[in-house]
Structures are given as C-alpha cells and as structure tokens.
Amino acid sequence: MRKTFALAGAGAAAAALVFAGPVSAATQPSISASPNPFYPGDTLTLTAKGCTTAPQLQSDSGLFVSPPQFRGQPTTWIAQGKTRSNLTPGKTYVAKWTCQIEGGSAVLSLTTTPGKRPDRPTPTPTPTRPTFSFGYDDVQLSTRRVVPGGSTTFTVTCPTSVTITGNGFTQSPLKVTKIGENKWRATGVFKKNLPNPTTATVICKGHGSVKYTTNPDKGDNNNMKPKPSTKIPTGPINTGDGTLYMAEKNGSAMPLAAAGAGAALAAGLGAVVLRRRMVRGRS
Amino acid sequence: MAGRFAAAVGRRALGAATGVLLTASLLTACGSEDKDAAPAGPSSSAPAADSQDTTQAAGVVPLGESKPTRIAIPKIGVSAPVEGVGLLPNGRVEEPPLSRPNLAGWYSEGVTPGEAGPAVILGHVDANKKPAVFYRLKELTKGDKIQITREDGSTVTFAVTELKRVDKNAFPHQQVFGEQLDHAALRLVTCGGAFDPQSGHYKDNLIVYATMVAA
Numbered sequence: 460m461r462k463t464f465a466l467a468g469a470g471a472a473a474a475a476l477v478f479a480g481p482v483s484a485a486t487q488p489s490i491s492a493s494p495n496p497f498y499p500g501d502t503l504t505l506t507a508k509g510c511t512t513a514p515q516l517q518s519d520s521g522l523f524v525s526p527p528q529f530r531g532q533p534t535t536w537i538a539q540g541k542t543r544s545n546l547t548p549g550k551t552y553v554a555k556w557t558c559q560i561e562g563g564s565a566v567l568s569l570t571t572t573p574g575k576r577p578d579r580p581t582p583t584p585t586p587t588r589p590t591f592s593f594g595y596d597d598v599q600l601s602t603r604r605v606v607p608g609g610s611t612t613f614t615v616t617c618p619t620s621v622t623i624t625g626n627g628f629t630q631s632p633l634k635v636t637k638i639g640e641n642k643w644r645a646t647g648v649f650k651k652n653l654p655n656p657t658t659a660t661v662i663c664k665g666h667g668s669v670k671y672t673t674n675p676d677k678g679d680n681n682n683m684k685p686k687p688s689t690k691i692p693t694g695p696i697n698t699g700d701g702t703l704y705m706a707e708k709n710g711s712a713m714p715l716a717a718a719g720a721g722a723a724l725a726a727g728l729g730a731v732v733l734r735r736r737m738v739r740g741r742s
Numbered sequence: 743m744a745g746r747f748a749a750a751v752g753r754r755a756l757g758a759a760t761g762v763l764l765t766a767s768l769l770t771a772c773g774s775e776d777k778d779a780a781p782a783g784p785s786s787s788a789p790a791a792d793s794q795d796t797t798q799a800a801g802v803v804p805l806g807e808s809k810p811t812r813i814a815i816p817k818i819g820v821s822a823p824v825e826g827v828g829l830l831p832n833g834r835v836e837e838p839p840l841s842r843p844n845l846a847g848w849y850s851e852g853v854t855p856g857e858a859g860p861a862v863i864l865g866h867v868d869a870n871k872k873p874a875v876f877y878r879l880k881e882l883t884k885g886d887k888i889q890i891t892r893e894d895g896s897t898v899t900f901a902v903t904e905l906k907r908v909d910k911n912a913f914p915h916q917q918v919f920g921e922q923l924d925h926a927a928l929r930l931v932t933c934g935g936a937f938d939p940q941s942g943h944y945k946d947n948l949i950v951y952a953t954m955v956a957a
C-alpha cells in the first residue's frame with residue numbers, strides 16, 4: 460500500500476510523500492529544502508527525515524545538475540544539490556526520491572518553483588570631492604592700493620599651505636598664519652621705495668599661484684591688479700641655422716680645422732726639435 | 743748650462759705652440775660676436791659627481807620679479823648674456839638673432855627666472871657654421887646646475903630634472919610656457935635632431951626642465 464502525504468511546504472519548495480505499507484505517525488518521512496526561496500543556479504541543502512535508507516533520486520524534471528547524494532544515518536539524511544542555472548523562474552519543478560521506511564517504502568516528492576533573481580542594484584557612485592583649483596577668487600586683499608610704507612593683508616583659501624612673495628614688501632616671503640580650515644592670512648608692509656613693477660605672488664602648494672602687479676611709475680593709481688596669464692606662443696621654435704650640422708655631415712669644417720691644428724702642431728714640434736739640434740750643435 | 747737653457751727654450755716653444763693651437767681651436771669652434779666666452783670644449787666639463795647631485799626643489803621659496811641678465815651652465819661651459827624676447831605678431835616666439843649666437847633669449851611674456859612658474863630661455867644650437875650658446879645642451883643630465891643672474895643682483899640656481907626631445911611640430915607650448923606651478927622652474931629650449939635642408943630647420947626641439955634649488 461502506498462500513501463501520499465502533503466507536507467508543509469514553505470514558499471517555493473513543498474514536499475509530498477507517497478507511502479507504501481503501514482506507517483506510524485512517529486515515523487512519517489519528510490523532505491525539506493533550503494534556502495527557500497531559491498534562484499536558478501543556487502545549491503539546495505536537502506534534508507530527509509524518517510527514512511531508514513538514503514533516499515535515491517527517481518526523477519527531478521531537470522532541477523539538478525547532478526543527482527544529490529544523501530549522506531547520514533537512519534533516520535536523518537542530508538544532501539547538497541546544485542540546481543541548473545537555466546531553470547525558468549516561476550516554473551514548477553518536481554523531484555522524487557524513494558527510500559525505505561519502517562514497514563515498507565516511501566516516495567519523497569519535492570515541488571519547487573525557482574524565483575527570479577533580483578537585479579543587482581546599481582552601485583551608488585562614491586561622491587568625489589571636486590578638485591581644488593587655485594585662482595584669484597581664492598585670494599582677498601584688504602586693499603589693492605600700493606602705498607610706500609603702507610600695508611595690505613592677504614586672506615587666502617588653500618587646502619595645503621600658502622607662500623606669499625613680492626618685490627615691494629619689506630619682508631619676503633611674508634609670514635603666513637593659518638586662521639582656520641583651509642584659510643590663511645598674511646600682511647605685507649611695502650617698502651618706502653617701490654620697484655617697477657611692484658609684484659606679489661601668492662602660491663598655494665600643489666595648486667599653483669596667482670600674481671598681482673602694479674607700476675607705480677606709470678600712474679596706474681598704484682592699484683595691484685591680477686597679472687594677465689602668460690601669452691602662450693604657437694608655431695615652431697627655430698633655434699639654429701643647421702650650418703654646423705651640415706658642415707659636419709658633409710665632412711668638413713670641424714675635421715678640417717682639427718687637421719689644420721694638427722699640421723700646425725707638427726710644425727711647432729718640428730721647430731722645437733730643430734732648435735734643440737741647433738743648440739746641441741753649438742754646445 | 744747651455745743644455746739646460748736650450749731645454750727651457752724648447753719647453754717654452756712647445757707651450758707657445760700649444761697655446762696658439764688652443765686659441766686657434768677656440769676661435770674655430772666658438773666664434774661669437776659677444777665678448778663672452780662661447781661654449782668651451784669637453785675639457786671644461788664639471789666633475790662627474792656634480793651631475794649626481796639630487797634635486798632639492800622643496801623648501802626653496804620663489805623670488806619676486808627681476809629680469810635675467812646672464813646664464814651660466816658650468817658643466818657645458820656656457821656663460822652668456824640673456825636678453826628678453828617677445829611674441830611676434832604671428833603668435834610665434836621671437837628667437838635671438840643668428841648674428842649673436844652666444845645670446846640667450848628669455849621669453850619676456852612669462853615669469854622671470856626665480857619667480858613661481860616656468861621661465862623660458864631660448865638659445866641657438868648652431869649659427870654660421872659655429873656652435874652657438876646651447877650647442878652642448880644635450881649633454882646635460884639630471885641634477886646639473888644652471889645659474890641665472892638677475893637684474894636685482896641675485897643669482898638663482900636651478901637643477902636639471904629632465905631632458906626631452908620633441909618633434910618641432912608637436913612642441914608642448916602650453917606645458918613649457920604656461921604650466922601652473924607652485925614653485926620656480928626654468929625651461930631651456932634649443933633645436934635638436936636632424937637638420938632638414940628642405941625646410942632649412944631642425945626637425946626637433948630639445949627641452950631642458952629644471953627647478954630652483956637655491957637663491
């Protein structure tokens with residue numbers, strides 16, 4: 460006699476049993492699977508209880524890559540079963556095992572429905588701090604007016620460190636003090652006699668520099684203004700007429716000069732030898 | 743006695759002959775309209791150890807503005823006057839005149855040597871069949887020193903950090919002339935590579951990069 464019992468199956472995996480022969484309530488076999496729910500390609504852990512022998516796979520409707528091998532001892536058996544990765548989510552797959560139980564045999568039935576693997580969430584990009592770019596906006600002057608003996612205070616925003624130099628200050632570089640996070644301050648006192656042009660350069664370490672300039676002699680109200688950025692030339696830079704290159708290539712000027720020099724040296728030595736002989740003859 | 747006298751005369755004669763020859767060689771190799779010594783021969787090379795000095799740019803505070811007046815590069819025997827060169831109407835940088843081969847040209851639209859930023863000095867490699875001021879620039883190696891004398895009387899020392907030979911038609915103008923720097927740097931530019939008789943110009947430029955190490 461075979462009996463089939465519907466067992467409690469949670470979610471996507473449910474089990475049913477078919478018994479052959481009388482079965483007591485205490486020995487009712489069962490099979491369960493985890494995780495539940497599962498997704499195509501997952502490995503299921505199967506637990507069969509109540510069987511006196513290891514369950515043997517009868518059919519699985521293509522659920523597993525290979526038949527799970529149960530290990531254990533009466534009456535608890537465990538197996539790992541890797542499911543196929545090409546299972547269709549939402550489709551029902553039934554796997555059946557047979558095993559011996561007290562007083563007969565039983566068929567263990569596992570009904571499963573793989574779920575659809577959720578899409579991987581798009582990783583949230585890590586917010587990056589904008590690269591600091593040092594410019595005139597990062598420098599404030601208490602006054603731009605350059606007056607002999609006067610002073611001006613620089614307040615600078617810079618994440619690293621600041622150096623301020625100038626040809627019109629009594630002290631250069633200026634003493635710079637940190638007054639807060641990324642904030643720096645320095646005061647420059649102008650000389651009594653100012654050079655033309657009078658310049659001041661503010662350097663933010665690792666981020667560049669800005670330069671102010673004024674020409675006290677040119678009547679520009681002695682106001683320090685940002686110096687225009689360097690005009691970048693274009694086109695080729697031709698520094699050489701190639702005449703020496705061509706002369707050397709053609710085998711010429713320098714070797715000839717060297718040969719001339721060698722000849723002159725030989726003549727000089729000849730004169731010395733002759734002179735020595737003459738002296739020897741005299742003595 | 744007479745023999746000793748004769749030997750002395752012989753040594754003097756040999757010395758005189760050698761001196762004449764050296765003078766002749768210098769005139770042949772380094773003729774220049776400037777009174778300054780033109781590039782000297784290999785005998786003027788600095789000791790090898792000099793070129794192994796490390797570059798120590800850190801901690802050197804840039805100076806204020808002051809125009810350069812002279813350039814000296816002991817290792818390659820350069821001692822030359824420096825004058826400003828500007829920008830031509832066609833956007834190209836003015837080059838020192840070939841008639842003054844020992845003159846170096848400082849690009850006056852940029853910063854002065856010693857100020858924060860890249861100061862640029864140009865010089866000819868050859869002119870009128872003679873070596874010009876930067877003829878031996880290619881012999882420089884990392885750590886070699888370059889000294890710039892300025893109008894305010896200060897002398898700024900730079901150390902070579904890199905040499906680059908670039909195709910003249912791919913010259914990195916922005917990097918050489920306009921790079922944003924937090925320190926004082928110097929770039930020396932001359933011609934290099936093969937000479938193209940068709941165009942009448944060298945095919946490449948040689949760029950020497952240096953940073954200030956002392957002032």
